[in-house]
Amino acid sequence: xxxxxxxxxxxxxxxxxxxxxxxxxxxxxxxxxxxxxxxxxxxxxxxxxxxxxxxxxxxxxxxxxxxxxxxxxxxxxxxxxxxxxxxxxxxxxxxxxxxxxxxxxxxxxxxxxxxxxxxxxxxxxxxxxxxxxxxxxxxxxxxxxxxxxxxxxxxxxxxxxxxxxxxxxxxxxxxxxxxxxxxxxxxxxxxxxxxxxxxxxxxxxxxxxxxxxxxxxxxxxxxxxxxxxxxxxxxxxxxxxxxxxxxxx
Amino acid sequence: xxxxxxxxxxxxxxxxxxxxxxxxxxxxxxxxxxxxxxxxxxxxxxxxxxxxxxxxxxxxxxxxxxxxxxxxxxxxxxxxxxxxxxxxxxxxxxxxxxxxxxxxxxxxxxxxxxxxxxxxxxxxxxxxxxxxxxxxxxxxxxxxxxxxxxxxxxxxxxxxxxxxxxxxxxxxxxxxxxxxxxxxxxxxxxxxxxxxxxxxxxxxxxxxxxxxxxxxxxxxxxxxxxxxxxxxxxxxxxxxxxxxxxxxxxxxxxxxxxxxxxxxxxxxxxxxxxxxxxxxxxxxxxxxxxxxxxxxxxxxxxx
Numbered sequence: 001x002x003x004x005x006x007x008x009x010x011x012x013x014x015x016x017x018x019x020x021x022x023x024x025x026x027x028x029x030x031x032x033x034x035x036x037x038x039x040x041x042x043x044x045x046x047x048x049x050x051x052x053x054x055x056x057x058x059x060x061x062x063x064x065x066x067x068x069x070x071x072x073x074x075x076x077x078x079x080x081x082x083x084x085x086x087x088x089x090x091x092x093x094x095x096x097x098x099x100x101x102x103x104x105x106x107x108x109x110x111x112x113x114x115x116x117x118x119x120x121x122x123x124x125x126x127x128x129x130x131x132x133x134x135x136x137x138x139x140x141x142x143x144x145x146x147x148x149x150x151x152x153x154x155x156x157x158x159x160x161x162x163x164x165x166x167x168x169x170x171x172x173x174x175x176x177x178x179x180x181x182x183x184x185x186x187x188x189x190x191x192x193x194x195x196x197x198x199x200x201x202x203x204x205x206x207x208x209x210x211x212x213x214x215x216x217x218x219x220x221x222x223x224x225x226x227x228x229x230x231x232x233x234x235x236x237x238x239x240x241x242x243x244x245x246x247x248x249x
Numbered sequence: 250x251x252x253x254x255x256x257x258x259x260x261x262x263x264x265x266x267x268x269x270x271x272x273x274x275x276x277x278x279x280x281x282x283x284x285x286x287x288x289x290x291x292x293x294x295x296x297x298x299x300x301x302x303x304x305x306x307x308x309x310x311x312x313x314x315x316x317x318x319x320x321x322x323x324x325x326x327x328x329x330x331x332x333x334x335x336x337x338x339x340x341x342x343x344x345x346x347x348x349x350x351x352x353x354x355x356x357x358x359x360x361x362x363x364x365x366x367x368x369x370x371x372x373x374x375x376x377x378x379x380x381x382x383x384x385x386x387x388x389x390x391x392x393x394x395x396x397x398x399x400x401x402x403x404x405x406x407x408x409x410x411x412x413x414x415x416x417x418x419x420x421x422x423x424x425x426x427x428x429x430x431x432x433x434x435x436x437x438x439x440x441x442x443x444x445x446x447x448x449x450x451x452x453x454x455x456x457x458x459x460x461x462x463x464x465x466x467x468x469x470x471x472x473x474x475x476x477x478x479x480x481x482x483x484x485x486x487x488x489x490x491x492x493x494x495x496x497x498x499x500x501x502x503x504x505x506x507x508x509x510x511x512x513x514x515x516x517x518x519x520x521x522x523x524x525x526x527x528x529x530x531x532x533x534x535x536x537x538x539x540x541x542x543x544x545x546x547x548x549x550x551x552x
Contacts, residue, residue, distance in 0.1 A: 006349055013340045076338055080378075085336035085393065088299055088325045089353040248302045 003090060003098035004105075007073065011102070014072050020110045023065040028117060030057050035125060046127025048203045048216035050118060051139055055201035058143055059178035063194045066150045067158075067171020069106060073099060074158035074167075084249040092245045096159070100237070103151045108144055115140040135218070139202050142221065146196045149233035150174065153193065156240020160247070190225065193232050199225055250313070252277040252401050252433045253298060258307035260293050260457075267293050269457040271307070275435055275450070277400075278427050282448030282465070283437040286546050290457040291437040292333055295405050298435075299330055312400065326354070329399040331407055335390025339379030343370055343389050346378055347396060354397045364392040367422070383410035391419070402426060404436045408443060416443075423447050441542045455546040472536045476514070477503040479530040486526050493520070508533070 034053055035043070042049065077083050086095060115136055123131065157167040178194030189195040200221040207214045253275035260268040268290040275281045285291050296302040298309055300321040309316040311324050337346050347361045365371040368388040373381065378389060387410055394402055404423070408416045424447055426432040438444050444451060444465075451468050453461040461468065478497075480486040483504055490497050490504070495517075497504045509517065518528050536544075 002352060006352055009345075009349065009352075010338060010341070012345070076340070080337045080339055081334055082336040082338065084296070084301055084332050085330070085350070086353070087301055088328070088330055089322070089350070091322065248296070 003094055004101050007098050007102035010076060011073060014076065016069065016072055016106065019065070019068055019072060020106070020113075023061060023110060024114055024117060026061055027054070027057050027114065028121070030061075031118070031121065035121075042214075043125070044128055045216045046125060047122055047129060047132050047135075048218070050122055050127070051132075051135065052201060052203040052205060052216055054118065054139065054143075055198050055203070056179065056182070058146075059182060059194060059197040060175050062143070062147055062197060063150055063174030063178050064168075064171040066107070066147050067154045067168055067174070070103060070151055070154035071158045071164045071167050071171075073102060074155060075164050077159070078162040078164075087249055092247075093241065096155075096241050096244050099155055099159070100152065103155060104148055107147045107151060111140045111144050111147070114143075135202055142200045142202070143197065145229060145233075146200065149193060149196065149229055149236060152233055152236035152240060156236060156243060159240070159244045190228055193236075196225070196229050196232075200229070250277050251275055251310075252312060253435065254310040255294075255298070256308045256310075258294065258297060258309065259305045260290070260297060260302065261305040266305075267457050268297070268304075271454070271457070271459050273452055273459070273462065275433065277433050278431065279433060279450045280423060280427060280448045281433070281435045282444030282451045283435060283454065284441060284444045284451060284542070285437075285439060285454035287439050289439075289454045289546070291439075291454060292405050294454070295330075295332060295403055295435070295437060299325065299328070299332070299403065301332070326397070327400045328403065329394035329397060329401070330403040330405075331387075331390045331394045332403070332405045334409075335386045336393070337378040337381075337386060337389055340377060342375050342377055343381070343385075343392075344374040346389060347392060350393045350396050356397045360396050360398070364395045367395060368392045369418070384412060384415040387411060387415075387419075391422075398430055398432075400432060402432050402434045404434065406437055406439070408438070408440075420447055441538055445538060453542065453545050460545045468541065469538065471541050472538055474508045474533060474535045476506040476508060477530065477532045477534050478506055478517075478528070479503050480521060481527040481529060485524070486521060489521065489524055489526070490517075503530070503532075 031050065031053055038049070119131070119136055154167055154171060157170055158164060161167065174194040177192050178197055181189045181192040181195030182198040186199065189199050202218060204217050204219040205214060206217070251274045253273060255271050255273040258268060258271040259266060271294060283291055293302060297304050298311060298316070300316050312327055314320045314324050316324060343365070344361060347364065351358060351361055362371065365374050368391050370385060370388050370392060373385060378386065381389060387407065391404070391407060394404065407423070408419050411419060420443070423434055423436060426434050436447060449465055451461065451463065451465050452459060478486070479502060483499060483502070487497060487499065487504055490506070495506060497506045514531070518531065521528055
């Protein structure tokens with residue numbers, strides 16, 4: 001707990017709130033501008049459309065956002081060559097865990113605010129049907145889980161390489177691959193970590209090529225996909241931690 | 250009692266043995282100078298002592314305990330360190346930087362003010378560390394090392410980047426620590442003059458190997474006087490001196506003899522003249538500490 005508290009203390013003046021606000025603003029602008037173009041008929045499935053679009057937006061925006069947040073937290077250790085001081089007072093493993101826990105709390109806070117924001121958008125837009133509180137909650141939980149898997153990868157990279165370009169390039173590539181992978185068959189999407197934002201979406205879409213009519217339906221994530229998500233997270237966590245702990249400072 | 254003991258300590262990077270079979274003994278309560286040219290392996294050795302770098306072979310004991318994974322953090326609670334450049338968070342103030350160390354070490358908050366006063370940084374405690382000068386950053390690093398008032402302080406080139414006044418200030422501070430706080434200070438440097446003014450024990454390392462370890466007085470003892478003799482035929486003169494049981498070596502055209510009394514020196518010149526050898530030069534010389542250091546570390550190595 002002491003180390004976790006210090007992570008928040010160290011991130012003073014690192015403009016983490018500003019990064020999070022920018023992520024939320026980008027998502028709100030994106031979604032609201034999409035909805036503004038829809039006609040009344042499309043908005044009959046407003047809640048489903050919202051969750052479907054949010055999953056897509058997550059696949060594009062979250063990889064780079066998670067990379068930026070991890071980099072903001074890890075870069076300060078490289079800049080001031082502080083690891084050689086910290087590691088005389090705590091173990092590298094404990095430090096790694098504290099940073100991961102910090103990322104988990106920041107992403108949780110970001111996504112909870114996002115949940116509240118988009119519930120507000122749906123209510124204000126007066127989407128028909130019952131308000132899907134629970135589904136939005138589950139969607140937030142899934143977004144957090146996928147973001148944590150990506151965060152484990154990004155933290156590993158940000159701590160390994162003093163030059164944050166490597167981690168940020170990975171984040172940018174992730175954003176590109178994340179949305180691109182949704183065009184692939186699911187078997188291939190499963191091989192791309194950033195694709196899980198779309199793969200675990202709670203809303204599916206059908207499109208009739210003759211009538212050019214699109215409709216959405218609720219769906220549940222495949223248990224196998226959830227297991228695979230945990231496996232990816234474990235691989236990134238174990239590899240990143242091992243590289244950090246073994247590194248001589 | 251030795252506060253640090255290393256036995257057969259080695260560190261290999263690739264095929265190069267950077268630290269080779271090092272046996273260090275640091276007595277408690279002293280200022281221990283760890284001297285060597287750049288790249289000799291000083292920082293690597295100090296990092297191994299702190300457990301930041303894993304030794305390839307050998308053992309390390311600090312404060313009487315083995316520095317293995319189990320003991321490391323417990324032992325390091327009584328050790329302060331400043332390795333290579335100072336560590337700091339540039340976006341935080343000097344005081345905020347120290348608060349992080351204070352929380353991690355679990356020491357009283359009043360220590361922050363105390364160490365800031367010791368390193369004369371209390372007037373700048375609210376300034377961001379990124380805006381400090383190099384000397385101020387070095388002092389902040391020292392304050393961080395002193396924060397827990399440890400029994401052992403390990404300082405790697407602490408005067409790097411300081412101006413002459415700062416060097417003098419740092420030197421005085423280091424010298425005062427054993428007397429004032431009962432600390433043992435290990436201080437590394439590539440400058441002999443610096444160690445000469447601070448340390449009472451010295452170890453000299455060259456290419457990872459320990460070439461000297463003793464008190465500073467013993468190192469000074471090596472700078473004894475000797476005579477340098479040059480004759481018309483040094484080879485013949487040398488054999489004649491050996492016959493008279495006078496030990497000598499030849500260096501750069503001179504025969505190097507132990508110091509002789511005036512009477513013995515007069516007898517020697519007469520003896521050489523009787524053997525038809527002309528004395529061209531007879532000089533009294535003294536090796537400087539610098540000469541000894543260069544002799545021990547090799548003249549080709551840069552200082």
